[in-house]
Amino acid sequence: MGTEFIVLLVIVGVIALVVIGIYNGLIGRRNRIDEALAQIQVQLKRRHDLIPNLVESVKGYLQHERQTLDAVVQARGSAVSAAQRALAAPGDPAAMQGLAQAEGALGGALGRLVALFENYPDLKANESVATLQEELTSTENKVAFARQAYNDSVMQYNTRLESFPDNLFARLLGFAPAELLQATESADQRAAPKVSLR
């Protein structure tokens, strides 16, 4: 064996190691994105489950606010079905878009409902409503933070993907840039829980 062969072998070996390193780094980050996405779905599910309870316990106090209550129930219904559609077709941009819109509408409707509470002192004094209110605030925050965490991990992944030397191999290894969640009504969603029952 000539020295040329050994040198070649060493170079190939080094390149292979670098590629393996890149591959593992990207896989780790891509998994974090998937995990963050799963987290968003968990929180949205929580939100959907919480609403019937909330509506049930405030219905008695808010008889003159049927419209707002109906809007919340309706928004929840369409959000649940949008979530099912999105689950059935993962990665379908149209389904994701529909889900984002439905959730945005639900966030808005909830915000209006919570703002109404201010006008009903009896309601604010009710302990179980206060508990539900806290749960709702927390769930809204969790949805927002889950989206934030998702976008953070997407940003880290994409940055890594576009930096040298990862950008040389990423395409070959089958890594594509991930999409950020757009801020559809997310400002609204974050604003909703800020209405406090003081």
Next chain:
Amino acid sequence: MDFFEQQERSRSTSRWLVLWYLVAVALTVASYAAVGALLSWRLAGAIAVLVAVCILWVSAYRMWQFREGGHAVADLLGASYVDPERASPAERKLLNVVDEMSIASGVSVPPVYVIRREDAVNALVAGYSPNEAVIVVTAGAVEKLSRDELQGVMGHEFSHILNGDMALNLRLAALLAGLTWVGDQAERLFFASARAQRAAGDEGSPAAFAAVFAAAVAFIGFPGTLAASAIRAAVSRQREFLADAASVQFTRHADSIAGALDSIVALHARTAVLAANAPGLAHMFFAPAVGTWFGFATHPPIDERIRRVHPRFQREDYRVRRHGRRAEVAVLDGAGNIVKNVRMAPAGVVASVGRPTREHLDFSRRLLESLPPRLRQALRSAPEAERVLYALGGFSDRAGDLAGDVRALARQSVLMLAELALPAVKAQPQSQRDRFLTEFASLVERDARVTLNEFVLLTLLRQRLREGAGEPIAARYRKLGEIAEDARTLLSLVARVSGDASGKAFAAGARVLELGWDAPSEGEKLTSASVSASLERLRLLAPFAKPALLRACVETAMADGRLRVAEAELLRAIAATLDCPVPPLVATFQTGVDE
């Protein structure tokens, strides 16, 4: 700096830490041995070995105790685990906030402990690895901080988890426990024997001897204690800034962490944790858990932390929103009786500009009803209304028989009555209005001195009766900075009227404008002519620059938490001149933090 760099940096700090620890141990051993050496070298050797063994043994024992990580720390502090199934509403909120932060930071949810019956506001996180971290929060923090603030504090703790500070902190706590052990025991012995001595009451008892011995041992061990607090401070301080910054990264809401820090100050909350083991863990807490030791503070000053994490944090505004720092403003009836107390913040006074509420309207209606019939009659014709105004200025020779009626009125009603008299005067042609103004001004200057009452009244009349009164003012100055000296003069006058001897009130207003003044104008500059001239120029300020000026005046007047009648009247005259009419209520009492 990403997660891995943080962890690496943390490890290299750990290596330095061990080195410093050995130096400190050597120092402590040497100082004890040196005392022994005064008697014999053999004694010195024995003491050195004994002390070194003690230190190393205690450090090793604490390490062993901490092998369980965070749970051991929670036990040491007497904290109890918060069971999600049986949490009180306040604890539920805490658990929710922790969940939220764990989602935001991507760290798994740690168990939460609360130190019950601990009124201080503080928190810490402990553990060897992110997956077995434990969060400990005082009951005081859960109760006193708002939801957002709690989020900020938890964000801070989560950044400690993520940065790998925790393992280092635990190791530090264990090592330092050994270093300070001898001194601590001596201190404890000293207090115990001093108590026994006081109980026994006679001199020369064994207790007295023990106290002297303990004091001597504690004194000799002092270098060790000092070195321990120096190491603790060196490791801890810089990390607090980093953790504050990371908290914002998680909450995306800088007011949360800055607000939590500010609330500790605003509520005069204690941060020192009373648990016996707290001092040894001081470097792990969110806020200082023990007093400062010879300049070796474990934490940077709170103000400095707020400034670094949120340079544009509006503390005053935040406190008004959060704690409702408000002044009690009384609504008075015509006879000067308090009808109702309204709580109003300085910001609220400015916000009420141009927006009279029911209460204000009620006030003028009530005043009108309470006036004697003859006075009410007088308000309808111009010559009579002028006489009412003369009477209000204290020129009884011009007021005729109305003087007595006006004098009988409460001080608070003066400006209000002036407003009621003005429409009739204003209905005259401009030439008549000017004549009246000139007349009034000459009366004011007649006795060569202008009282505050006269100044306020004249300013108001001039404003209402001048040519083009009520029409929009053409702005000549776009920024307050262009006529800063005039603003200063005005603010100085307000400060003087509010009896501001120390310059604190002036400073309160100056802070709003941020024009870099440190002291009010000199007294001799504050003549009625110079203030009037300044007001005239300030009147030509662009409308959007005026609220800040008015706000500064209100802050100055209310710096002592009270708004007296004289201050309120001056503010109204200023506001009228600036064409930002303030409703007529204000006259008042105190302020305080609502807790």
